[in-house]
Amino acid sequence: MLVNGNILKKAKGKYAVGAFDINNLEMLKAVISACVEERSPVIIQTTEGAIRYAGIEYLASMAKIAALQGIPVVLHLDHGQQLDTVKACIAHGYTSIMFDGSHLPFDKNVATMKKVVSLAKGRTVEGELGVILGKEDNIKSAKNFYTDPNAAELFVKKTGIDSLAVAIGTKHGLSKKDISEGMKKHGFRLRFDILKEISERVDVPLVLHGGSDVAPADIKKCIRLGVAKINIDTDLRVAFTKSVREFIKKNPEVYDPREMLKPAMESVKKVVKKKVREFGSYNKA
Ligand code: G3H
Ligand code: 13P
Ligand code: ZN
Secondary structure, three states: OEEOOOHHHHHOOOOOEEEEEOOOHHHHHHHHHHHHHHOOOEEEEEOHHHHHHHOHHHHHHHHHHHOOOOOOEEEEEEEEOOHHHHHHHHHOOOOEEEEOOOOOOHHHHHHHHHHHHHHHOOOEEEEEEOOOEOOOOOOOOHHHOOOOHHHHHHHHHHHOOOEEEEOOOOEOOOOHHHHHHHHHHOOOOOOHHHHHHHHHHOOOOEEEOOOOOOOHHHHHHHHHOOEEEEEEOHHHHHHHHHHHHHHHHHOOOOOOHHHHHHHHHHHHHHHHHHHHHHHOOOOOO
8 A cells, every 4th residue: 555654653763664766667566576575565766867767657657556565655756856846746646755955055955845844745754964975975074974963953853854864974876885985085984873863863764875785784773773764776776787788698689678677677676675684674564
């Protein structure tokens, strides 16, 4: 069934719900069938890029069908940047909205989030404070890189958001290794001390972006410190593309796309099942 992000309240401190980015039917089916088999709740999320690629009508309709399989499914906007996208998602039945105002000055971020919360009416809202490397990494110093716990407390109080994405040193996209080296060079690392401080001051579930390729032991620590939603995109893209590449190499004569996409779906499904186990959300549906 389609539910909102309040399922994170139940998870907080015990397990995390995987939030998987999807762009097409194959990714969606792979994520859902993995979670059905694991009896896990799941967050299906689409970025504005996914909406531009597939169309909001297709994405929302497919997700609604996918939600009829007996597990709780949240349909979530990931990194919304435009209020018009927020309105469109609400109109098309999304049950949860992230507006990413993390690049805005604090007061502007607060004002915009308040607007999103008032538009959302019953849907849950995720906000972000701090800078997650990769997409948003034009950052010069550690000071404005990690989420400031004082600012986080104030932000949640002022905006009334339901969950908060924090920047503690994870990164969007590939090459986490390069980034960890880059982070080391700049003195950055995964800051569990900051996460702990935020979780002591903020009641709402916390969200970890850039969750691909984070070590299982670090994931466990994050969950203990209040992270209840973990975003995964890159690991799925890599699994899908690797499978398609290998298939074409091995079977250059095949021209039926279904033959090439079936193993890709299986590869994505395997990754999702592994994540669900790592996040501890199996049998929680
Ligand atoms: O942060 C979200 C994704 O990993 C990037 O997604 O390429 O659809 O914007 P996008
Ligand atoms: P990854 O690039 O690590 O998969 O992060 C995805 C994400 O945070 C989407 O919002
Ligand atoms: Zn993200």
